[in-house]
Amino acid sequence: MLRRVASPLARSSRRTFAEASATEPLVKTALYDMHKELGGDMVPFAGYELPVLYKGENGGVMKEHLWCRSEGKASLFDVSHMGQVRLCVFDICTIRGIRLKAGSFHRISTHLIILDDFSLMTQINTTTLTADSLARKGSSGISRKDCRG
Amino acid sequence: MAFLEKIVVGDIAGLAEGSGCLSLVTNEKGGIIDDTVITNAGDFVYMVVNGATKFGDMEHFSKQLEQFDGDVSMEYLEDSMQLLAVQGPGAAAAVAKLLPADFDLVHMGFMTGTATTLDGIDGCRITR
Numbered sequence: 659m660l661r662r663v664a665s666p667l668a669r670s671s672r673r674t675f676a677e678a679s680a681t682e683p684l685v686k687t688a689l690y691d692m693h694k695e696l697g698g699d700m701v702p703f704a705g706y707e708l709p710v711l712y713k714g715e716n717g718g719v720m721k722e723h724l725w726c727r728s729e730g731k732a733s734l735f736d737v738s739h740m741g742q743v744r745l746c747v748f749d750i751c752t753i754r755g756i757r758l759k760a761g762s763f764h765r766i767s768t769h770l771i772i773l774d775d776f777s778l779m780t781q782i783n784t785t786t787l788t789a790d791s792l793a794r795k796g797s798s799g800i801s802r803k804d805c806r807g
Numbered sequence: 808m809a810f811l812e813k814i815v816v817g818d819i820a821g822l823a824e825g826s827g828c829l830s831l832v833t834n835e836k837g838g839i840i841d842d843t844v845i846t847n848a849g850d851f852v853y854m855v856v857n858g859a860t861k862f863g864d865m866e867h868f869s870k871q872l873e874q875f876d877g878d879v880s881m882e883y884l885e886d887s888m889q890l891l892a893v894q895g896p897g898a899a900a901a902v903a904k905l906l907p908a909d910f911d912l913v914h915m916g917f918m919t920g921t922a923t924t925l926d927g928i929d930g931c932r933i934t935r
Contacts, residue, residue: 743854747879
């Protein structure tokens with residue numbers, strides 16, 4: 659039985675904080691354009707391009723610090739560089755938006771079907787996808803590629 | 808939960824659904840390698856680790872997962888989920904404008920989280 663989904667570390671594991679700026683291009687967050695429009699001074703931060711400070715009349719360490727602490731005011735921090743992880747037991751795992759449950763039938767794609775406790779294997783490109791023993795153990799494992807589709 | 812309690816400190820199994828806590832990620836010797844916020848999201852456990860240490864953390868989690876005898880799946884939401892923090896005395900009022908009308912942010916407890924629609928965008932998670 660293949661038990662787990664590991665994280666997609668092929669690329670990530672090579673990228674550490676120290677190396678990030680030196681060896682790989684900086685990652686832009688979804689709000690990159692907004693930061694730029696608002697005068698964000700984009701600098702390398704943990705492998706990302708982030709606005710540690712903003713330019714302009716309301717920008718700067720002191721003004722931004724005080725704004726965030728003033729009555730009725732708030733500040734938005736783009737902390738998308740932080741790592742977000744989802745852990746779950748397999749039988750309530752989601753693959754391609756389909757919530758898997760033991761004892762049920764799922765068509766994940768034209769190439770892959772998971773049916774109750776039967777093991778079905780198929781090939782998508784060169785990756786073998788398997789799912790087994792759903793009913794036997796009440797849960798199951800799944801190969802690392804599965805959750806990635 | 809058993810897996811989580813191998814890699815972090817604290818009573819993770821005791822977290823009520825929707826509740827989170829600050830915890831520490833520890834190595835095999837019990838040394839601290841990161842701090843993290845862990846939330847029981849019902850169907851899954853949601854965990855946020857520091858940006859500067861996330862790749863080291865993920866390597867550590869993967870290694871521990873390989874050695875763990877249980878049915879746990881782990882998904883690193885690599886740059887697919889954005890994370891924003893709104894801080895300040897006016898933060899709740901600002902965020903409330905984007906929440907559905909029936910969302911009760913006033914009574915939402917500290918360190919609790921839930922799935923929500925935010926400014927019409929489905930699939931968001933909010934944590935207080």
